[in-house]
Amino acid sequence: MEIIKGSNGNYGLDISNLRAQTGLITYDPGYQNTSAYKSAISFVDGQQGILRYRGIPIEELANHSTFVETAYLLIYGHLPTKNELSVFSNYLNEYSLLHEDMIHFFHNIPQQAHPMATLSMMINSLSIFYQDVFDLEGQFTQNESLDITIARLISTIRTIAAFSYKKFKGEPFVYPRPDLRYCANFLNMMFANPVKPYEIDEEYVKLLNVLLILHADHEQNCSTSTVKLVGSSRVNLYASICAGICALWGPLHGGANQKVIEMLHWIHQGKIPVTEILEKAKSKSESFRLMGVGHRVYKTYDPRAAIIRNICMKKLIKNKKLDPLLEIALELEERILHDDYFVERRLYPNVDFYSGLVYRLLGIPTNMFTVMFAIGRMPGWIAQWKEMRDDNSRIGRPRQLYIGAEEAHYIPMEERRI
Numbered sequence: 405m406e407i408i409k410g411s412n413g414n415y416g417l418d419i420s421n422l423r424a425q426t427g428l429i430t431y432d433p434g435y436q437n438t439s440a441y442k443s444a445i446s447f448v449d450g451q452q453g454i455l456r457y458r459g460i461p462i463e464e465l466a467n468h469s470t471f472v473e474t475a476y477l478l479i480y481g482h483l484p485t486k487n488e489l490s491v492f493s494n495y496l497n498e499y500s501l502l503h504e505d506m507i508h509f510f511h512n513i514p515q516q517a518h519p520m521a522t523l524s525m526m527i528n529s530l531s532i533f534y535q536d537v538f539d540l541e542g543q544f545t546q547n548e549s550l551d552i553t554i555a556r557l558i559s560t561i562r563t564i565a566a567f568s569y570k571k572f573k574g575e576p577f578v579y580p581r582p583d584l585r586y587c588a589n590f591l592n593m594m595f596a597n598p599v600k601p602y603e604i605d606e607e608y609v610k611l612l613n614v615l616l617i618l619h620a621d622h623e624q625n626c627s628t629s630t631v632k633l634v635g636s637s638r639v640n641l642y643a644s645i646c647a648g649i650c651a652l653w654g655p656l657h658g659g660a661n662q663k664v665i666e667m668l669h670w671i672h673q674g675k676i677p678v679t680e681i682l683e684k685a686k687s688k689s690e691s692f693r694l695m696g697v698g699h700r701v702y703k704t705y706d707p708r709a710a711i712i713r714n715i716c717m718k719k720l721i722k723n724k725k726l727d728p729l730l731e732i733a734l735e736l737e738e739r740i741l742h743d744d745y746f747v748e749r750r751l752y753p754n755v756d757f758y759s760g761l762v763y764r765l766l767g768i769p770t771n772m773f774t775v776m777f778a779i780g781r782m783p784g785w786i787a788q789w790k791e792m793r794d795d796n797s798r799i800g801r802p803r804q805l806y807i808g809a810e811e812a813h814y815i816p817m818e819e820r821r822i
């Protein structure tokens with residue numbers, strides 16, 4: 405079997421012929437040690453807490469880039485020139501509107517609908533209205549329409565998210581404005597209304613850019629793998645992304661950011677001692693887990709959590725006022741870092757531990773936190789899907805270790821016994 409050399413000291417054993425050579429398959433629950441793809445998009449070193457997009461450290465991008473520039477980097481493989489960025493931004497503006505017939509969908513959504521349900525439904529519905537990436541042979545279509553589809557996805561996810569909030573609030577929709585940049589435009593669509601224009605705060609715009617950059621890609625995580633598995637059947641990009649949004653929704657994945665804030669609220673309102681929470685999380689007789697803690701790959705502090713924690717601390721020092729939930733989060737973190745249970749299992753705060761506290765600061769409602777994660781992850785999903793498409797990869801089809809009955813026979817109803 406061949407050993408394949410990757411970058412940064414990564415090696416992989418090519419087991420694709422293992423079955424043919426030995427009759428064996430591999431067994432790897434949760435794909436803990438299985439790579440189905442070669443990828444050049446993001447690099448994670450879970451032991452050292454390193455994350456890079458196209459080789460660039462996440463810290464540099466968070467400090468110097470914008471979400472739109474980072475999206476371009478992930479999807480097209482290099483930092484854009486001034487001209488490339490301007491073309492990309494123009495595309496984002498041009499394709500920021502939803503088809504007006506889609507607006508009617510919002511009218512029939514119950515007010516209490518979870519925004520992730522609305523988002524996945526709306527993204528899939530784009531394939532009803534825009535059929536750019538369909539092709540009868542099941543092949544992907546030309547690059548120009550793919551660029552439009554990419555721009556439409558990155559831009560309309562923001563419009564859909566803001567419209568679903570307006571629907572929830574019972575306020576009129578605010579349409580995207582071509583004079584505003586991506587993040588400012590989103591905040592304006594969320595918070596402006598006909599009687600109260602939204603005053604754009606550049607500090608908030610910067611914070612939102614940073615959060616979306618941090619969410620933008622994370623190699624072969626659950627939702628990205630879902631996008632690729634679904635996309636490998638050559639279904640259209642909208643359907644593939646819709647599947648990724650559904651995967652992200654779960655509390656073990658992107659849904660954790662909502663659960664963290666709910667957990668902190670619950671601790672705060674019930675005045676529950678932190679010791680009690682930790683014992684609950686450690687107890688094997690309870691299904692409770694500390695949300696925003698632990699990671700499949702990071703066995704040290706998640707570098708994204710470090711950046712967000714830093715933002716929270718800076719705000720804290722500036723405002724001299726402690727969000728009571730941040731106070732609890734800091735106490736929890738301090739205890740986790742010195743508790744044998746968490747230390748032995750190498751469980752540290754992950755990106756979701758502090759992100760909700762910043763979204764809260766921006767005025768984003770708690771049930772929309774995972775939607776924000778999805779907006780951020782959109783370029784990563786697209787980049788990974790595109791890379792898979794460009795590699796002409798095969799349909800995803802894992803094997804199984806069958807443990808059922810060897811051979812059984814049909815029993816007529818009257819002869820069946822429990």
Ligand code: CMC
Nearest residue numbers: 655656657658660685693694695696697698699700749754
């Ligand atoms: N609280 C308490 N115990 C935990 C936690 C936690 N948050 N996370 C893991 N453990 C324990 C787990 O019980 C197990 O203990 P033992 O070895 O005694 O059975 C051990 O640590 C290993 O856990 P695992 O579930 O086998 O690890 P995994 O790699 O399959 O799961 C995880 C990773 C992120 C799903 C898990 O750590 C978790 O449930 N965390 C809370 C949810 C969360 O914050 N998710 C967001 C992840 S980061 C953003 C993203 O990817 O979307």
